[in-house]
Amino acid sequence: MHSLEERFRKVKAEIEEVCEKCGRDSNEIRIVAVSKSQPLSLIEEAISVGIKVFGENRVQEAEKKIAELRCRVEWHLVGHLQSNKAKKAVRLFDVVHSVDSVKIAGILDRVCKEESRSELPVFIQVNLSGEATKSGVSKKELKDLIRFLAQCDRLKLVGLMTIPPFFEDVERVRPFFRELRVLRDKFLPNGWLSMGMSHDFHVAIEEGATHVRIGTRIFGERR
Numbered sequence: 001m002h003s004l005e006e007r008f009r010k011v012k013a014e015i016e017e018v019c020e021k022c023g024r025d026s027n028e029i030r031i032v033a034v035s036k037s038q039p040l041s042l043i044e045e046a047i048s049v050g051i052k053v054f055g056e057n058r059v060q061e062a063e064k065k066i067a068e069l070r071c072r073v074e075w076h077l078v079g080h081l082q083s084n085k086a087k088k089a090v091r092l093f094d095v096v097h098s099v100d101s102v103k104i105a106g107i108l109d110r111v112c113k114e115e116s117r118s119e120l121p122v123f124i125q126v127n128l129s130g131e132a133t134k135s136g137v138s139k140k141e142l143k144d145l146i147r148f149l150a151q152c153d154r155l156k157l158v159g160l161m162t163i164p165p166f167f168e169d170v171e172r173v174r175p176f177f178r179e180l181r182v183l184r185d186k187f188l189p190n191g192w193l194s195m196g197m198s199h200d201f202h203v204a205i206e207e208g209a210t211h212v213r214i215g216t217r218i219f220g221e222r223r
């Protein structure tokens with residue numbers, strides 16, 4: 001039907017439109033193109049239309065793609081990280097959006113030292129709905145993890161991330177985005193906000209998102 005280029009243009013146009021409406025500068029918004037389960041050919045097509053930042057949720061899948069891809073782009077890990085994959089994650093990813101425990105933070109920091117990586121930018125994933133199926137720290141645990149990250153030499157806390165519950169009606173998602181922004185304002189005043197996916201990025205931007213993680217609206221349905 002529509003090409004990837006058309007879909008990407010449409011997404012960008014919608015981002016411009018929302019930004020205009022709520023008085024934000026669209027240059028503040030980073031699009032992380034979530035390419036999980038999509039073939040390498042589509043990632044190459046995405047690169048050819050100017051996409052430079054990709055998100056993957058599984059280390060193994062990303063490893064294969066990154067190895068096969070010739071050109072250098074930015075890779076963001078957006079899915080839960082298991083400790084036995086930390087070493088690979090440090091080697092493969094530019095940014096991790098899903099730090100969700102003191103344990104994984106400690107392992108990542110140690111691995112960075114072992115791998116002589118001087119800095120790894122990370123977001124803390126916050127679970128605001130309490131859904132057991134979603135990872136992320138609770139609001140209560142957030143402060144402790146922030147404090148812990150402050151002592152990590154190699155990890156640089158850049159912001160907060162959340163995955164709200166799915167509601168057809170995006171207005172029901174808004175309170176979650178707003179809550180993450182309030183937490184950011186309180187604990188990490190200059191931090192970024194990784195929030196908003198294909199069906200709710202408009203609302204996320206209205207609520208302050210700096211990184212929107214968009215999969216299907218760019219790549220089409222997952223394979």
Ligand SMILES: *Cc1c(COP(=O)(O)O)cnc(C)c1O
Binds near residue numbers: 078163197214
């Ligand atoms: C899959 C995924 C996305 C993208 O989802 P779409 O609805 O396809 O845009 C964003 N963030 C995370 C963490 C994901 O796992």
